Amino acid sequence: xxxxxxxxxxxxxxxxxxxxxxxxxxxxxxxxxxxxxxxxxxxxxxxxxxxxxxxxxxxxxxxxxxxxxxxxxxxxxxxxxxxxxxxxxxxxxxxxxxxxxxxxxxxxxxxxxxxxxxxxxxxxxxxxxxxxxxxxxxxxxxxxxxxxxxxxxxxxxxxxxxxxxxxxxxxxxxxxxxxxxxxxxxxxxxxxxxxxxxxxxxxxxxxxxxxxxxxxxxxxxxx
Amino acid sequence: xxxxxxxxxxxxxxxxxxxxxxxxxxxxxxxxxxxxxxxxxxxxxxxxxxxxxxxxxxxxxxxxxxxxxxxxxxxxxxxxxxxxxxxxxxxxxxxxxxxxxxxxxxxxxxxxxxxxxxxxxxxxxxxxxxxxxxxxxxxxxxxxxxxxxxxxxxxxxxxxxxxxxxxxxxxxxxxxxxxxxxxxxxxxxxxxxxxxxxxxxxxxxxxxxxxxxxxxxxxxxxxxxxxxxxxxxxxxxxxxxxxxxxxxxxxxxxxxxxxxxxxxxxxxxxxxxxxxxxxxxxxxxxxxxxxxxxxxxxxxxxxxxxxxxxxxxxxxxxxxxxxxxxxxxxxxxxxxxxxxxxxxxxxxxxxxxxxxxxxxxxxxxxxxxxxxxxxxxxxxxxxxxxxxxxxxxxxxxxxxxxxxxxxxxxxxxxxxxxxxxxxxxxxxxxxxxxxxxxxxxxxxxxxxxxxxxxxxxxxxxxxxxxxxxxxxxxxxxxxxxxxxxxxxxxxxxxxxxxxxxxxxxxxxxxxxxxxxxxxxxxxxxxxxxxxxxxxxxxx
Numbered sequence: 016x017x018x019x020x021x022x023x024x025x026x027x028x029x030x031x032x033x034x035x036x037x038x039x040x041x042x043x044x045x046x047x048x049x050x051x052x053x054x055x056x057x058x059x060x061x062x063x064x065x066x067x068x069x070x071x072x073x074x075x076x077x078x079x080x081x082x083x084x085x086x087x088x089x090x091x092x093x094x095x096x097x098x099x100x101x102x103x104x105x106x107x108x109x110x111x112x113x114x115x116x117x118x119x120x121x122x123x124x125x126x127x128x129x130x131x132x133x134x135x136x137x138x139x140x141x142x143x144x145x146x147x148x149x150x151x152x153x154x155x156x157x158x159x160x161x162x163x164x165x166x167x168x169x170x171x172x173x174x175x176x177x178x179x180x181x182x183x184x185x186x187x188x189x190x191x192x193x194x195x196x197x198x199x200x201x202x203x204x205x206x207x208x209x210x211x212x213x214x215x216x217x218x219x220x221x222x223x224x225x226x227x228x229x230x231x232x233x234x235x236x237x238x
Numbered sequence: 239x240x241x242x243x244x245x246x247x248x249x250x251x252x253x254x255x256x257x258x259x260x261x262x263x264x265x266x267x268x269x270x271x272x273x274x275x276x277x278x279x280x281x282x283x284x285x286x287x288x289x290x291x292x293x294x295x296x297x298x299x300x301x302x303x304x305x306x307x308x309x310x311x312x313x314x315x316x317x318x319x320x321x322x323x324x325x326x327x328x329x330x331x332x333x334x335x336x337x338x339x340x341x342x343x344x345x346x347x348x349x350x351x352x353x354x355x356x357x358x359x360x361x362x363x364x365x366x367x368x369x370x371x372x373x374x375x376x377x378x379x380x381x382x383x384x385x386x387x388x389x390x391x392x393x394x395x396x397x398x399x400x401x402x403x404x405x406x407x408x409x410x411x412x413x414x415x416x417x418x419x420x421x422x423x424x425x426x427x428x429x430x431x432x433x434x435x436x437x438x439x440x441x442x443x444x445x446x447x448x449x450x451x452x453x454x455x456x457x458x459x460x461x462x463x464x465x466x467x468x469x470x471x472x473x474x475x476x477x478x479x480x481x482x483x484x485x486x487x488x489x490x491x492x493x494x495x496x497x498x499x500x501x502x503x504x505x506x507x508x509x510x511x512x513x514x515x516x517x518x519x520x521x522x523x524x525x526x527x528x529x530x531x532x533x534x535x536x537x538x539x540x541x542x543x544x545x546x547x548x549x550x551x552x553x554x555x556x557x558x559x560x561x562x563x564x565x566x567x568x569x570x571x572x573x574x575x576x577x578x579x580x581x582x583x584x585x586x587x588x589x590x591x592x593x594x595x596x597x598x599x600x601x602x603x604x605x606x607x608x609x610x611x612x613x614x615x616x617x618x619x620x621x622x623x624x625x626x627x628x629x630x631x632x633x634x635x636x637x638x639x640x641x642x643x644x645x646x647x648x649x650x651x652x653x654x655x656x657x658x659x660x661x662x663x664x665x666x667x668x669x670x671x672x673x674x675x676x677x678x679x680x681x682x683x684x685x686x687x688x689x690x691x692x693x694x695x696x697x698x699x700x701x702x703x704x705x706x707x708x709x710x711x712x713x714x715x716x717x718x719x720x721x722x723x724x725x726x727x728x729x730x731x732x733x734x735x736x737x738x739x740x741x742x743x744x745x746x747x748x749x750x751x752x753x754x755x756x757x758x759x760x761x762x763x764x765x766x767x768x769x770x771x772x773x774x775x776x777x
Binding site: 024026027029030031033034103106116117118119120166167168182183185186187188190191194195196197198199200202203204207208211228229230231232234 | 554555557558559560561562563565566568569573574578579581582585586588589590592593596597610612620624627628631632653656657660661664
């Protein structure tokens with residue numbers, strides 16, 4: 016998957032790029048608005064990740080011009096809550112999604128997948144890891160041939176972990192993705208849901224697909 | 239009547255004060271006029287009775303004298319006269335035919351010869367030097383008469399000079415035509431069935447002469463005066479009331495302008511000012527002070543809002559970098575290592591920092607009226623359902639029940655509403671007791687969705703109900719940060735509800751039962767999936 020990352024802050028661009036590349040994406044990084052606009056017109060990308068505050072042409076103006084030219088490439092905006100109006104304007108201008116700064120790379124990855132899936136149809140809509148099949152469209156989860164019934168929260172949690180098997184997800188990051196950034200950080204809601212998820216996915220206790228990383232969080236077992 | 243209104247009070251005060259003054263004035267004027275009229279009547283009667291009483295009259299002359307007092311007995315009732323003459327033994331010598339039967343004649347004294355003022359002194363024997371004709375009365379007669387009453391004395395001397403010649407002098411006994419000493423006129427007022435009468439009574443040694451005048455004419459006159467006053471008084475009071483109402487309105491217009499502006503002043507409209515031109519000096523100072531206060535308020539408010547926004551803005555880049563780098567380092571550290579745990583702790587602190595700046599930013603936006611939710615159609619039933627699920631999962635020691643209307647949709651900012659819900663729900667779990675319960679009820683009103691969240695546990699002290707939604711409020715300070723984050727939750731939840739044109743209120747907090755209620759406007763069912771603009775949401 017080919018991603019154009021438009022971000023002028025080098026360090027932010029650095030860790031985002033790294034995370035995206037680990038995910039197997041091809042990342043092109045641009046730190047200037049005018050340059051980004053030229054590239055977006057010239058090349059074909061699966062997703063453009065667009066910061067709003069940029070030297071040269073700003074993100075919203077790039078988005079507006081692309082949409083004016085009937086260029087429907089999926090766009091994810093990087094915004095801050097302080098710019099609620101930017102966010103709204105971005106959505107009205109035809110952005111496909113937005114990610115609020117500060118954000119986790121995994122959050123951005125999940126949004127990129129969701130946006131790309133919407134743009135390309137069913138190709139990317141099934142996750143399959145170690146006998147576990149998750150259909151992101153029908154929201155069907157199968158363990159082998161066994162259908163597993165999950166709640167919305169459990170499904171979101173499983174999808175998040177399954178996206179990058181082997182990657183460590185700290186509790187606070189899981190909490191932010193599934194419950195929102197404001198959920199009481201002292202609660203053990205993540206642990207409780209992980210337990211429930213484990214029981215549902217593996218009622219016999221044959222071997223958990225979700226591993227505990229002591230003192231940190233969880234990860235999906237790499238096959 | 240609005241007695242709390244300054245204008246009403248001012249008008250009432252001026253009306254009652256001037257009404258009192260006018261009433262006192264009218265009463266004294268009325269009394270004075272009456273007095274003057276009475277004096278006139280008295281003087282007129284004394285002038286008529288005096289000449290009659292000064293001289294002796296043969297009995298048969300009295301009817302003739304009485305008849306000569308014009309206007310005669312009877313006649314015009316307003317000018318009617320009464321006439322009474324009493325002899326020395328109390329017998330009635332003459333009485334006018336219209337004398338009222340209800341008025342006893344013994345009200346008027348009979349002449350008393352014993353009265354030293356009336357003692358008849360025979361003229362001194364003629365001096366041996368020869369008779370004097372028409373001379374002045376002897377010294378002692380003048381002295382025994384009324385030396386302190388010049389009028390009768392001079393009248394007496396005049397009459398003596400003009401009187402008929404006294405041919406019978408020296409024959410003994412009182413002369414047939416003689417000047418008598420008289421008492422000064424006494425005036426009384428008597429009320430009879432036919433009306434009030436004013437009487438003038440004079441006595442000489444032989445008879446008491448009483449002349450009465452009807453007061454009907456005076457009564458009518460005084461009634462006219464009284465009616466005049468009664469007609470003028472309300473008109474005057476009305477004019478005074480109108481005047482003071484208008485004057486006070488003019489005076490208070492500045493105050494009302496002030497109130498209007500103060501009303502229009504909200505966080506988002508601090509630029510309102512009151513014009514001070516053409517205003518009374520007394521109010522100009524108030525307006526200047528008020529405008530100055532608004533200046534300072536606008537300046538400091540603007541600074542505060544800008545500061546919060548700038549701070550959050552400036553923080554977002556370093557926080558993004560910090561979080562991203564730490565997360566990256568955590569991935570690269572050996573799994574389960576001490577190093578990884580340290581990174582995790584750092585990440586949690588960054589998370590806390592993020593949450594606080596985010597909340598402060600939202601609150602500052604709410605304060606400046608700029609918290610504009612990005613509205614989309616959101617299933618409130620779904621959001622509440624997730625909150626219920628969380629509560630059931632988290633609070634295994636509590637009974638969590640839910641009664642949710644299906645398919646309740648609102649136009650809302652999903653993230654913000656979720657944040658408000660998780661605040662309320664985690665509070666309901668935190669401030670609960672062992673074995674307690676949490677109850678979620680979602681229902682729809684006319685055009686609002688109503689969510690009530692009830693929990694058991696110790697109630698919120700009544701004195702804290704007002705402070706509950708204040709920033710950094712905590713029900714129990716000693717429990718500190720461990721239990722309530724930074725104390726912004728309820729305050730923010732209410733701001734979020736209000737930014738959606740809804741509200742968050744504490745419904746009740748008694749022993750073992752505390753209920754909060756969130757209201758949010760329902761989504762228009764005809765606009766399925768529509769994306770409303772922020773401008774429409776307003777503030």
